[in-house]
Amino acid sequence: MEQVQISVPARGWGQTTRADAWWVQPLAVFLGLSTFIVYSTWAAFQGEHYAFGPYLSPFYSPEIFGDSTHSLLGPKPGWWPMWLPFSPAFLILWAPVGFRLTCYYYRGAYYKAFWADPPSCAVGEPRSGYLGENSFPLIVQNLHRYFLIFALLLLVFLTLDVWNALWFEDPATNSLSFGLGVGTLVLAVNVVLLGSYTLGCHSLRHLVGGGHDRISGSPLRRQTYDCVSCLNRRHMLYAWMSLVWVGFSDVYVRLCAMGIWSDLRLF
Amino acid sequence: MTSATFRIWRGNAKGGKFQDYTTEVSEGMVVLDAVHQVQAEQANDLAVRWNCKAGKCGSCSAEVNGSPKLMCMTRLSSLPLDKPVTIEPMQAFPSIRDLVTDVSWNYQVKKEIQPFSPREPDSADGTWRMEQYDVERVQEFRKCIECFLCQDVCHVLRDHRLHGEFIGPRFFVYSAALEMHPLDTVDRTTELANDHGVGYCNITKCCTKVCPEEITITDNAIIPLKERVVDKMYDPLTKLLRMFRG
Numbered sequence: 001m002e003q004v005q006i007s008v009p010a011r012g013w014g015q016t017t018r019a020d021a022w023w024v025q026p027l028a029v030f031l032g033l034s035t036f037i038v039y040s041t042w043a044a045f046q047g048e049h050y051a052f053g054p055y056l057s058p059f060y061s062p063e064i065f066g067d068s069t070h071s072l073l074g075p076k077p078g079w080w081p082m083w084l085p086f087s088p089a090f091l092i093l094w095a096p097v098g099f100r101l102t103c104y105y106y107r108g109a110y111y112k113a114f115w116a117d118p119p120s121c122a123v124g125e126p127r128s129g130y131l132g133e134n135s136f137p138l139i140v141q142n143l144h145r146y147f148l149i150f151a152l153l154l155l156v157f158l159t160l161d162v163w164n165a166l167w168f169e170d171p172a173t174n175s176l177s178f179g180l181g182v183g184t185l186v187l188a189v190n191v192v193l194l195g196s197y198t199l200g201c202h203s204l205r206h207l208v209g210g211g212h213d214r215i216s217g218s219p220l221r222r223q224t225y226d227c228v229s230c231l232n233r234r235h236m237l238y239a240w241m242s243l244v245w246v247g248f249s250d251v252y253v254r255l256c257a258m259g260i261w262s263d264l265r266l267f
Numbered sequence: 268m269t270s271a272t273f274r275i276w277r278g279n280a281k282g283g284k285f286q287d288y289t290t291e292v293s294e295g296m297v298v299l300d301a302v303h304q305v306q307a308e309q310a311n312d313l314a315v316r317w318n319c320k321a322g323k324c325g326s327c328s329a330e331v332n333g334s335p336k337l338m339c340m341t342r343l344s345s346l347p348l349d350k351p352v353t354i355e356p357m358q359a360f361p362s363i364r365d366l367v368t369d370v371s372w373n374y375q376v377k378k379e380i381q382p383f384s385p386r387e388p389d390s391a392d393g394t395w396r397m398e399q400y401d402v403e404r405v406q407e408f409r410k411c412i413e414c415f416l417c418q419d420v421c422h423v424l425r426d427h428r429l430h431g432e433f434i435g436p437r438f439f440v441y442s443a444a445l446e447m448h449p450l451d452t453v454d455r456t457t458e459l460a461n462d463h464g465v466g467y468c469n470i471t472k473c474c475t476k477v478c479p480e481e482i483t484i485t486d487n488a489i490i491p492l493k494e495r496v497v498d499k500m501y502d503p504l505t506k507l508l509r510m511f512r513g
Contacts, residue, residue, distance in 0.1 A: 001379060001462075003431035004372045006361050007280050010426045017353045018333030104490050108470035118422040121473035122333055122358075130427040134466030142501045145494075202486070206494035213449045216398035232486065 011124030013116065022120040029113035032240070033106075036247055040093070043250050047087035049257040050250070054165045055183040057253040058190055058246050062157040063088045070164075095150035096246075102144035104202045105239050107133075145203040155195055162188045168265070180266045183252060190242075190249045197238035200231030268293055271348040273301055275313065276355035279364045286310075287351060292343050298354065299327050299338035302366070314365035322479055325414030329366050330355045335416040335477045357419040370415050376434050380442055381458070385450040401449040408444035408488060410480040413437065417474035417484060423467045433464035436474035436484050443488035446495065456492075456499040465492055 016022065043050075043059050050057040051068035063070045065077055066088035076086050100106050111117045118125050133141050165184040167176045198204075209215045209225030216222055231238065255261040272289045288305040299317055306313045318324040320339045327338040332346060332353055346352050360368040389396045417436035423429050434442075442463070446455050459465045474484045482488070498505045 001376055001431050001434065002372060004361060004428070006359075006428060008282065008358075008362065010428065011358075016333050017330065017355060019347065019350065019353070020332070020334075022333075104470050108472055108485075111469045112471060117469065118426060118471065118473075121420050121471065121476060122330070122335065122425070125422060125426045128427065130423065130429065130467070132423065132464075132467035132469050134464060138469075139466065139501075142493075142497045145497065145502065202490045203494060206491060206498075210491050211495060211498060213447055213451070214398070214401050215404075216400040222400065235486075 010128070013124055013126035014119060015124035016120075016122055018120075018122055022123055026113040026116075026120055029109045032243075033110060033113065036243055039247055040250075043254070044087055044089035044093050045085065046254075047085075047089070049254045050088070052183065052253050052257040052263065053169065053181075054167055055181075055187060055253045055256065055263070056161050056164070057250040058158055058161070058187070058194075059093060059250045060088045061154070061161050062092060064091045070161075092154070095147060095154060098143070099147040099151040099198075100239075100243070102141045102147055103239065104144070105236050107141060109236075144201075145207065148198070148201055148203050148207075151198045151201075155191065155198055158187070158191045158194060162191055182264045182266070183256060185266075186249050186252045190245050193238060193242035193245045196231055197235070197242040199228060200233075200235045200238055201228075202232060202235070204228050205232050269348070271301070271343065272351040273305060274351040274353045275302070275305065275310075275366070276353075277310075277313070277365055278362065280362050283362075283365075285353065285355070292348070294344070296343045297339055298329075298331050298336070298341040298343065298346075298352070301343060301352075302338060302354065314363070314367045316367045323412055325412035325479075328357055328414045328416050328419065330357065330419070335419045337414055337416070337479050340479055357415065359419045359421070359424040360415070372430060373413070373415055373418065373435075373437065376438050377441065380434070380438060380445070380463075381453045381455055383445050383448065383451055384453045386452050395450055397449045404487075405444045405447050407482055408440045410482055411437065411440055412480060414479060416477045416479065420473040420477045421468075422471065422473070423464075429464065429467060433467045436468075436489065438463070439465060439468070439492055440482060440484055440488045443492055446492065454499075456495050459492055460496045460500055465489065465496055468493070 040059060050060040051070050056063060056070045062072055064072055065075060067075055080086050112120060116126050131138065133139055162184065165187050166178055166180065168179045169176055205228045208228055209221045215225050256263045268291045270289050271292045272287050274285045274287050277283050277286045288309050290301060290304050290308060292301060299320060302315050306315065317327040317339065322337055322340040328335065329338050331338065331341050335357065354366065356362055356366045356368045360370050360372065363369050385395065388394055415437060418424055421436055423433045424435050442455055442459060445451055468489050470485055472485045478484055
């Protein structure tokens with residue numbers, strides 16, 4: 001394509017004639033994501049208070065190795081290097097982190113909020129050079145569809161956690177009885193919100209039908225594409241709701257496990 | 268009648284400055300009405316491009332209070348009139364004079380995109396059959412009026428001036444309309460990646476926000492194109508599947 005000569009230089013960092021409070025949204029995204037990153041990193045490094053009765057924090061699910069009764073393969077393995085800190089969260093958190101980091105919605109949001117590229121629409125930028133997602137390092141964002149596979153797998157485990165959270169152990173008889181606690185509801189809402197976010201993924205939309213020019217030929221493909229598209233229209237909303245709720249779910253289980261909050265049994 | 272002040276850019280390709288004009292405004296007026304009033308009463312030489320005054324020709328694109336908008340569709344009642352309303356030309360294109368920019372680059376870009384190339388007709392009478400559902404997806408893209416506000420707000424063109432490597436949101440919409448068409452046979456993914464710079468888009472969604480036709484540019488056109496590019500160029504599993512399918 002022909003290069004265009006524009007004699008007026010591009011505006012500098014933050015320069016704009018926008019009259020509205022354009023900085024509010026990127027600032028809110030910056031604060032929201034920073035808070036979550038700090039809290040989730042802290043929670044992942046704790047390695048304790050992540051389970052309470054039948055509840056397991058979603059940051060630690062599935063617990064592949066660990067000391068709680070939810071552990072799938074027993075305690076911390078002997079081959080784990082001594083010098084490397086261990087937490088069951090380390091073994092699984094990379095998947096949801098990778099999924100959100102490469103998510104099309106979050107990409108646009110954090111490029112603005114953390115990298116000012118651009119700070120907001122029609123607002124000047126701090127740098128003139130630009131590579132975008134055309135070359136390394138940001139070309140690796142195209143791994144999103146692979147993280148999607150792990151995110152879908154985690155949804156299955158989190159759904160199983162909700163099922164497990166319906167079975168409470170009687171300390172006197174050690175038998176399990178069916179019940180419902182506030183924690184069960186917290187974990188169930190978490191699965192619904194994470195499901196709404198994950199199943200509205202742009203890559204999933206492409207994989208279930210968007211990549212085809214003719215979708216109507218297969219009724220199943222058409223239905224699935226319509227469902228994913230429906231969730232995709234509110235992808236940003238579900239991205240934030242699920243992020244807040246997954247953090248709250250960890251807080252709930254953690255505070256119950258620490259004895260600060262009491263879990264209310266509804267029946 | 269109340270009065271309002273309009274801070275209008277006056278200048279050309281060499282430079283210029285904002286100039287204030289105070290004029291009477293009344294209920295129902297849009298920004299283009301105010302500009303015409305200023306032109307008639309105070310600045311007969313003010314250059315402004317317009318045509319339909321109905322949001323369908325895409326001629327009166329400009330930046331009102333810093334946001335790319337069609338002047339004919341921006342009601343004064345939607346703006347704070349206690350402060351001067353700034354009106355300036357689009358920043359992503361060369362200035363000609365005052366509010367008029369040279370958007371001819373866009374017409375050159377369009378010529379470089381491979382045109383619609385349908386499969387052989389389905390019937391002997393030379394007609395095709397397709398499901399409404401399949402073609403509805405691309406009909407959204409045909410609402411585009413080529414106002415180029417999406418091109419103007421896109422920081423790849425506006426701030427980084429990569430006109431030589433990036434075709435911009437308008438032409439990703441155009442490419443998507445062709446690429447996803449159920450009758451089209453051309454594969455444009457390689458040129459989208461290598462020549463048209465789809466990878467430069469970092470999904471800020473500014474183009475979607477300014478589109479007067481409310482086309483979901485990023486979610487329905489650019490991201491699906493990016494995914495098709497991943498299929499073709501980066502995803503080893505899809506490549507492998509394609510090899511088996513032949």
